[in-house]
Amino acid sequence: xxxxxxxxxxxxxxxxxxxxxxxxxxxxxxxxxxxxxxxxxxxxxxxxxxxxxxxxxxxxxxxxxxxxxxxxxxxxxxxxxxxxxxxxxxxxxxxxxxxxxxxxxxxxxxxxxxxxxxxxxxxxxxxxxxxxxxxxxxxxxxxxxxxxxxxxxxxxxxxxxxxxxxxxxxxxxxxxxxxxxxxxxxxxxxxxxxxxxxxxxxxxxxxxxxxxxxxxxxxxxxxxxxxxxxxxxxxxxxxxxxxxxxxxxxxxxxxxxxxxxxxxxxxxxxxxxxxxxxxxxxxxxxxxxxxxxxxxxxxxxxxxxxxxxxxxxxxxxxxxxxxxxxxxxxxxxxxxxxxxxxxxxxxxxxxxxxxxxxxxxxxxxxxxxxxxxxxxxxxxxxxxxxxxxxxxxxxxxxxxxxxxxxxxxxxxxxxxxxxxxxx
Ligand code: BJ8
Numbered sequence: 001x002x003x004x005x006x007x008x009x010x011x012x013x014x015x016x017x018x019x020x021x022x023x024x025x026x027x028x029x030x031x032x033x034x035x036x037x038x039x040x041x042x043x044x045x046x047x048x049x050x051x052x053x054x055x056x057x058x059x060x061x062x063x064x065x066x067x068x069x070x071x072x073x074x075x076x077x078x079x080x081x082x083x084x085x086x087x088x089x090x091x092x093x094x095x096x097x098x099x100x101x102x103x104x105x106x107x108x109x110x111x112x113x114x115x116x117x118x119x120x121x122x123x124x125x126x127x128x129x130x131x132x133x134x135x136x137x138x139x140x141x142x143x144x145x146x147x148x149x150x151x152x153x154x155x156x157x158x159x160x161x162x163x164x165x166x167x168x169x170x171x172x173x174x175x176x177x178x179x180x181x182x183x184x185x186x187x188x189x190x191x192x193x194x195x196x197x198x199x200x201x202x203x204x205x206x207x208x209x210x211x212x213x214x215x216x217x218x219x220x221x222x223x224x225x226x227x228x229x230x231x232x233x234x235x236x237x238x239x240x241x242x243x244x245x246x247x248x249x250x251x252x253x254x255x256x257x258x259x260x261x262x263x264x265x266x267x268x269x270x271x272x273x274x275x276x277x278x279x280x281x282x283x284x285x286x287x288x289x290x291x292x293x294x295x296x297x298x299x300x301x302x303x304x305x306x307x308x309x310x311x312x313x314x315x316x317x318x319x320x321x322x323x324x325x326x327x328x329x330x331x332x333x334x335x336x337x338x339x340x341x342x343x344x345x346x347x348x349x350x351x352x353x354x355x356x357x358x359x360x361x362x363x364x365x366x367x368x369x370x371x372x373x374x375x376x377x378x379x380x381x382x383x384x385x386x387x388x389x390x391x392x393x394x395x396x397x398x399x400x401x402x403x404x405x406x407x408x409x410x411x412x413x414x415x416x417x418x419x420x421x422x423x
Pocket of ligand 1: 075077078114115145146309341345376377378
């Protein structure tokens with residue numbers, strides 16, 4: 001790995017503490033990923049991105065900033081990347097999936113807060129993540145109560161902007177979201193000093209759609225009887241999608257798909273014949289949270305789909321590219337980013353249940369695991385509706401709650417193996 005110490009110091013990071021993270025990550029990645037057999041060769045690029053996760057991309061972003069560019073960090077898939085790219089800035093995801101940052105977050109938040117939020121605050125306040133140091137603007141959103149309050153705390157230390165979201169999807173809520181998109185455009189224009197034009201927004205829509213289409217293409221392989229790529233690898237790619245350069249990312253995913261086309265012709269599978277096919281649904285699995293996939297796939301079952309924000313919710317829908325005027329394009333962004341995202345923060349959220357049933361059929365799954373990050377009240381509560389509906393459709397379902405620690409790994413393994421056995 002190249003030496004990025006100077007860069008991290010210049011970012012004001014706590015480099016000694018950060019070294020602790022740098023020591024454990026390669027080991028964890030090796031155990032979970034590099035131990036897999038028969039991986040596609042084109043996963044090499046994604047391996048390299050993870051190996052240098054706090055190096056290559058931050059260095060690119062800093063170079064961009066030196067030339068006057070701005071970097072915007074977001075925490076939720078409701079916030080449209082297209083606005084940022086259309087203004088000539090770069091968007092990067094800031095979700096945190098490591099237990100490493102949780103104790104730092106607990107200094108500011110109640111213990112009974114979901115690990116995703118605690119890790120986000122920990123990463124910022126403990127100065128141990130370059131992305132949380134370099135962003136010019138942090139964009140929070142009003143999805144769940146924990147996040148809303150966490151942004152108030154983070155705003156004492158970081159330049160924050162709040163994207164307000166409605167709680168329902170009525171016509172007046174759609175209008176509200178549209179207004180928020182316009183307000184966001186004004187803020188990003190102010191940040192960058194660049195005007196968003198119909199042309200630049202159209203180009204950004206096309207750019208981000210290409211990334212989503214590449215992911216759609218990749219996910220199609222997971223519908224096959226002989227699945228040529230593991231769920232773990234697809235999860236990794238979904239996680240990397242949040243912060244990699246969109247053009248390069250789409251190209252690398254398409255190159256991987258070309259390799260998978262050949263595997264498809266030869267009926268190559270990474271799983272044993274007859275492996276149980278599982279879908280995960282629930283709260284997001286931010287990088288480097290690979291725990292569940294690892295437990296499931298080490299037990300011989302296959303994860304073939306994730307109805308999650310690190311999964312289908314991120315790429316299934318593209319933005320309509322036919323808009324000519326700014327207003328038409330903002331309408332299309334609203335269709336995609338509000339009406340099209342079925343997060344438990346909405347009431348009602350019946351479309352999510354419809355999605356789960358549809359995906360279970362499309363990916364021909366044998367069972368569903370409903371995953372909840374500990375202390376996420378909205379997904380936990382919605383789990384009741386999800387699990388009842390799945391049972392009504394005769395789809396076996398297992399509800400689990402977990403966090404970023406490894407403390408429950410053995411227990412989860414036992415429960416998941418029993419579930420697979422029972423299917
Ligand atoms: S669109 S899922 S990315 S809000 S897990 S922080 S909800 S307490 S992450 Fe999310 Fe946007 Fe919805 Fe997706 Fe709160 Fe729950 Fe924690 Fe969560």
